[in-house]
Amino acid sequence: xxxxxxxxKFQEDASRNGVVFKNGREILFQAFNWESHKHNWWSKLEEKxxxxxxxxxxxxxxxxxxxxLSPEGYLPQNLYCLDSCYGSxxxxxxxxxxxxxxxxxxxxxxVINHRVGTTKGSNxxxxxxxxxxxxxxxxxxxxxxxxxxxxxxxDNFDGVxxxxxxxxxxxxxxxxxLIWLQETIGFQDFRFDFTKGYSAKFVKEYxxxxxxxxxxxxxxxxxxxxxxxxxLNYNQDNHRQRIINWMDSTGGLCAxxxxxxxxxxxxxxxxxxWRLRDPKGKPPGxxxxxxxxxxxxxxxxxxxxxxxxWPFPSDHIMEGYAYILTHPGIPTVFxxxxxxxxxxxxxxxxxxxxIRKCQDIHSRSAVKILEARSDLYSAIIDDxxxxxxxxxxxxxxxxxxxxxxxxDRYAVWHK
Numbered sequence: 001x002x003x004x005x006x007x008x009k010f011q012e013d014a015s016r017n018g019v020v021f022k023n024g025r026e027i028l029f030q031a032f033n034w035e036s037h038k039h040n041w042w043s044k045l046e047e048k049x050x051x052x053x054x055x056x057x058x059x060x061x062x063x064x065x066x067x068x069l070s071p072e073g074y075l076p077q078n079l080y081c082l083d084s085c086y087g088s089x090x091x092x093x094x095x096x097x098x099x100x101x102x103x104x105x106x107x108x109x110x111v112i113n114h115r116v117g118t119t120k121g122s123n124x125x126x127x128x129x130x131x132x133x134x135x136x137x138x139x140x141x142x143x144x145x146x147x148x149x150x151x152x153x154x155d156n157f158d159g160v161x162x163x164x165x166x167x168x169x170x171x172x173x174x175x176x177x178l179i180w181l182q183e184t185i186g187f188q189d190f191r192f193d194f195t196k197g198y199s200a201k202f203v204k205e206y207x208x209x210x211x212x213x214x215x216x217x218x219x220x221x222x223x224x225x226x227x228x229x230x231x232l233n234y235n236q237d238n239h240r241q242r243i244i245n246w247m248d249s250t251g252g253l254c255a256x257x258x259x260x261x262x263x264x265x266x267x268x269x270x271x272x273x274w275r276l277r278d279p280k281g282k283p284p285g286x287x288x289x290x291x292x293x294x295x296x297x298x299x300x301x302x303x304x305x306x307x308x309x310w311p312f313p314s315d316h317i318m319e320g321y322a323y324i325l326t327h328p329g330i331p332t333v334f335x336x337x338x339x340x341x342x343x344x345x346x347x348x349x350x351x352x353x354x355i356r357k358c359q360d361i362h363s364r365s366a367v368k369i370l371e372a373r374s375d376l377y378s379a380i381i382d383d384x385x386x387x388x389x390x391x392x393x394x395x396x397x398x399x400x401x402x403x404x405x406x407x408d409r410y411a412v413w414h415k
Contacts, residue, residue, distance in 0.1 A: 017207060017253055020214045021292055024363035027325075027353055028107070028216075028295065028332040029057040032086075033305040036063060036335075037071040042087035046095045048339070053102035056353045057333070059189050059214060060099065061107040063301075065092055069116045072301075073109065074193065075160060077116045079177050080133040082185065096186035105213060107189035108181050112174055112206075113197035114145075114160045121147070127161040134173045140164055153199035165202040178210035189214040192254065196220065200249035207253040216255040216295045216330075219246045220302075223263040232267045234275060236260050240286045247293050258294040258329060261285025262303070262312070265323060268377070269316035273390045276323075277372035283327065291328035292363045298324065299334045315408075317341075318348055319389040322410035325352040326387045327379070328365045351405045352412065359385045359414050386413040 020026065029052060031045055041063070052060060064073030067081035082089040096106045117126035121138040125146040129136045141147020141161040149164030156162055164170060181187045190210075192203055195217040207215050221242050224233045240260040247256050264284050268275040275284065282288035287296060298320040303310040312320055317337055324331040333353075338346050355361075361381055371378040376392030386396040389410045395401075401413035 016211055016213050017215060021252075021255075021363075024292055024330070025357075025360075026058045026214065026330045026363070027056055027356070028330060029060045029338070030297070030300055030332055030334050031060040032063040032301060033334075033336050033340075034072060034301045034307050035305065037073070037085035040087055040091075042091035042095045046091075046098055049095070049098045049102050049104060053104050055338075055350050056357050057104055059105040059107050061189075061191050061332075062086075062095075062109060064109040064111050064193075065185075066111070074111055075114075075116050076111050077118065077129075078132040079115075080180070093186065100186060105188040106186060107191050107214070107216075108187040109193060110178070110190050111193040112163060112165075113154075113194040114157045114162045116160055117141075125161070134177070136170065136173075140167060140170050152197070153202070154195075154197040157194060157197050162197060165198045171202065171205060175206060175209040178206060178212075182210065182212065188212060189216075191215075192217040194218060194220075195246065195256075200246050200254075203254050204250040207250065214255070215253065216257060217246065217250070219243050219256050220259055223260065232263065232275075235279070236264060236284060237278075239263070240284075240289060243286050244290055244293075247290065252293065255293040255295050255330060256286065257300075257332075258286040258296045261287050261294070261296050261324070261329070262298065263310075265298075265320055266310075266312045266316075269313060269319045269389065271374050271391075273377040274372050274374060276377045277369045281369055283367060283369075287327060287329040291365075292330075294329035294363070295332055296324040296327070296329040297332040297334065299337065300332075304334065305336060318345070318407050319410050321349050321352055322387055322389050322405075322407075322412060323377075325349070325356050326361060326381055326385060326412060327367060328361075328363055328381075330363050331356075348405070348407050355385070355404050355412055355414060361385060384415050387411065 065082045066076045067078045069075040071085040099106050117128050119128045119130045121127040127138050127141040127147050138148040142149050142152040142164045144152045144156050145162040150166045190212045243256050264275050278284040286294040298312045365382045368380045376390040378388040378394045380386050388394045400415045404414045405412045
């Protein structure tokens with residue numbers, strides 16, 4: 001049985017980061033997809049800031065802003081150069097200024113597991129950083145990826161030099177850069193990319209020293225499946241426990257994307273909604289054990305978009321949002337779903353967000369699961385909101401509950 005972490009454990013955190021967790025009324029927006037670098041993105045997003053603010057988003061996760069060998073930004077080189085395929089530094093600053101004016105925080109995608117070198121080291125690999133700011137030598141690269149540093153403290157990201165976070169000079173430079181991103185550029189939140197690549201204790205140090213308002217990590221671990229048909233196991237306690245252990249090792253300072261909930265939910269909506277109640281009657285993802293640190297989502301630039309590594313069923317997306325936007329945790333809405341599927345889709349998501357805000361549903365809201373069978377899932381949240389998803393018919397027995405929103409295979413009521 002997994003050893004869950006109490007949600008009360010870190011409630012007294014008085015840092016800026018702790019204030020956001022204590023409030024728990026965040027709704028995040030992933031403000032890009034895998035093709036965004038082709039579209040003068042910073043300027044395009046600037047036109048949407050007013051709409052994002054009116055819709056109720058509190059933070060927008062932007063793509064990696066640094067110069068990169070890949071146009072998407074995930075092979076960074078010069079960390080202090082913010083002229084990228086998404087636009088110029090000037091355009092980025094204009095976007096961040098407008099976001100700040102509208103009280104939508106800007107979340108930087110922090111890619112610090114690996115870094116592409118500028119010149120060859122002694123072994124012929126590009127693992128030196130001559131001629132650019134943060135001009136590290138081979139000692140900054142793990143021995144597992146061709147450098148002269150120490151062994152990696154996590155999984156190796158193949159094909160590029162992996163940063164050795166055990167080196168004090170490396171951590172000092174990264175901390176200075178994170179502070180610069182906030183104080184000079186205007187970012188307020190951080191998303192840490194590929195956090196399986198280095199120890200969580202370093203994420204803890206980076207957050208303690210740079211003090212973002214909110215931080216979330218991508219700890220993407222494989223769910224557990226059974227052979228030979230590769231069917232998702234009902235019990236994913238080990239999977240969610242690994243994510244929780246990672247967050248615990250950051251001292252609770254960093255939330256994590258709830259890949260457990262995504263993995264279960266996208267199977268459940270295919271006529272297996274019994275999956276949404278664990279053996280103890282709770283939600284089966286990280287949300288069920290540590291909701292204030294669970295960042296729930298339906299899709300992102302890797303799982304969906306044009307990559308499609310682990311896609312949510314396209315004809316069940318609104319059921320997914322009806323679930324995460326009425327439940328505890330910190331929900332995230334994906335750009336493609338909000339802006340690329342038509343006004344009707346966007347309006348349905350915006351309506352669910354409005355209900356969440358008006359009913360004061362937050363990351364620690366209490367869930368009572370009423371039904372969880374193949375064709376129906378229903379729950380009551382904080383005794384003031386009811387919801388159902390699935391083909392099965394259901395409505396609350398209490399006449400005080402009035403229908404607030406409905407659509408394809410979902411409905412929401414509140415008092």
